[in-house]
Amino acid sequence: MNITDQVIAIIAEQAVLEPEDVTLDSSLESLGIDSLGLVESIFAIEEAFDITVPFNANNPSESDFDISSVGRIIEGIKRLKAEQA
Amino acid sequence: MKRVVITGAGTINALGQTVADTLKAMREGVCGIGPLEFRDVERLQIQIGGQVRGFEAEGRYNRQQMSLYDRFTQFTLAAAKEAIEQSGLIFSGELAARSGVVLGTAGGGVSTWDDNYRAVYEEGKNRVHPFVVPKLMNNAAASHVSMEWNLKGPSFTVSTACASSNHAMAQALSLVRSGMAPAMVTGGSESMLCFGGVKAWEGLRVMSRDACRPFSANRNGMVQGEGAGVFVFEELEHARKRGADILCEVVGFAMTSDASDIVMPSKAGAARAMSGALADAGLNREEVGYINAHGTGTAANDKTECAAVADVFGPHADRLMISSTKSMHGHLIGGTGAVELLACIMALRDGVIAPTIGYEEADPECALDVVPNEAREAEINVALSNAFAFGGMNAVIALRKV
Numbered sequence: 001m002n003i004t005d006q007v008i009a010i011i012a013e014q015a016v017l018e019p020e021d022v023t024l025d026s027s028l029e030s031l032g033i034d035s036l037g038l039v040e041s042i043f044a045i046e047e048a049f050d051i052t053v054p055f056n057a058n059n060p061s062e063s064d065f066d067i068s069s070v071g072r073i074i075e076g077i078k079r080l081k082a083e084q085a
Numbered sequence: 086m087k088r089v090v091i092t093g094a095g096t097i098n099a100l101g102q103t104v105a106d107t108l109k110a111m112r113e114g115v116c117g118i119g120p121l122e123f124r125d126v127e128r129l130q131i132q133i134g135g136q137v138r139g140f141e142a143e144g145r146y147n148r149q150q151m152s153l154y155d156r157f158t159q160f161t162l163a164a165a166k167e168a169i170e171q172s173g174l175i176f177s178g179e180l181a182a183r184s185g186v187v188l189g190t191a192g193g194g195v196s197t198w199d200d201n202y203r204a205v206y207e208e209g210k211n212r213v214h215p216f217v218v219p220k221l222m223n224n225a226a227a228s229h230v231s232m233e234w235n236l237k238g239p240s241f242t243v244s245t246a247c248a249s250s251n252h253a254m255a256q257a258l259s260l261v262r263s264g265m266a267p268a269m270v271t272g273g274s275e276s277m278l279c280f281g282g283v284k285a286w287e288g289l290r291v292m293s294r295d296a297c298r299p300f301s302a303n304r305n306g307m308v309q310g311e312g313a314g315v316f317v318f319e320e321l322e323h324a325r326k327r328g329a330d331i332l333c334e335v336v337g338f339a340m341t342s343d344a345s346d347i348v349m350p351s352k353a354g355a356a357r358a359m360s361g362a363l364a365d366a367g368l369n370r371e372e373v374g375y376i377n378a379h380g381t382g383t384a385a386n387d388k389t390e391c392a393a394v395a396d397v398f399g400p401h402a403d404r405l406m407i408s409s410t411k412s413m414h415g416h417l418i419g420g421t422g423a424v425e426l427l428a429c430i431m432a433l434r435d436g437v438i439a440p441t442i443g444y445e446e447a448d449p450e451c452a453l454d455v456v457p458n459e460a461r462e463a464e465i466n467v468a469l470s471n472a473f474a475f476g477g478m479n480a481v482i483a484l485r486k487v
Contacts, residue, residue, distance in 0.1 A: 036215075037149075039215040040152065040215055040216070042215075043212070043214055043215045046212055047212065
């Protein structure tokens, strides 16, 4: 499974949706993921990709990680993986 | 001062996963203590306990709930459901706004601490699940009960080691008695049966390797248990008006502190708690028919407790019955007083006194009627439930038949 499919699977599980219902331009909010669900999703992403996501729940907009849509999250993860390599 | 009654009871423990099953086991003198089953148990010197078996969180709770509910919370929610459904109360409007939940636990989410310490120390992981804190906190169980049942009044958790549940129920009694709350959900729970939880107790060298035999001359220590007991305490007139089935009245309580030693019990502290509960309830000592003992099965507790009973009750000490159901369900630590209150309710309602099982040899220092090995039928009107904690903190509750 590539990064995009993996992230969609994680988010779909958190949102209790089918992966087909999660699109790249969906926001987590629109998928019904609340703040606890968000930190749990980030934890699952960190575990799956062995990365550390620079995300502070106190101030999501100023974190160095864009969570405004599923697509942005995937881009961020790709960047972090690239930096790791 | 309002009068307070119990209108609902729920439990899960090594003897059963409902009140009916637990009381049946107590009547039959069933021993719920057996070999412990969990990771690394082979590294423990103490390998027995009153473990809850066949309780599957899967299916009972959804994935999100599972990530937030430590086992002590899972037990609490199961027991609270049984108790609140039995009471028939629906918490809404003014009733919801003023009713709350006070629960006891000594350790809170012990297995959550254990699992995550293992992950970071033993497995070298550098990341833990984001809900570790809300899962392990001591008030997690009370919080989830408040959310599940819409209890919006005074809610908190009390932690006084082995007296936690009795202290919690004393607080609930006070809140209802004073008129502050029309009803309170109360009791306690504990789930320490994991490697770290038992290893810590091993260190004290007060644990038995084979059985819990309270008051027996050959007793050799305590045995841990796990589970929860939850009750609905309700103002008497409130209960009567809606025609609720009243299980018994909670007539009084007392709390004392030994102010002497962090682990050794004190006869005076225990005696003051029992006589204080009688005074609070306005009872004569001759009215007490049954005492559910703290009765841990340690050398120190049992002889001190018997001496305290003799001091408080004088000649009546030889006529009343006193038993320790820890011999059957083990010592539930912060949840123990709640499960043991069920034996008092059975004595008052059904006229059946739960036995002290595993009793093999008389001890002149525990020369009371400890209802050895077999339950007994007896009509009684008043029962006391004792809890004497490490730290010298004691709480005794008095119940009366209605």
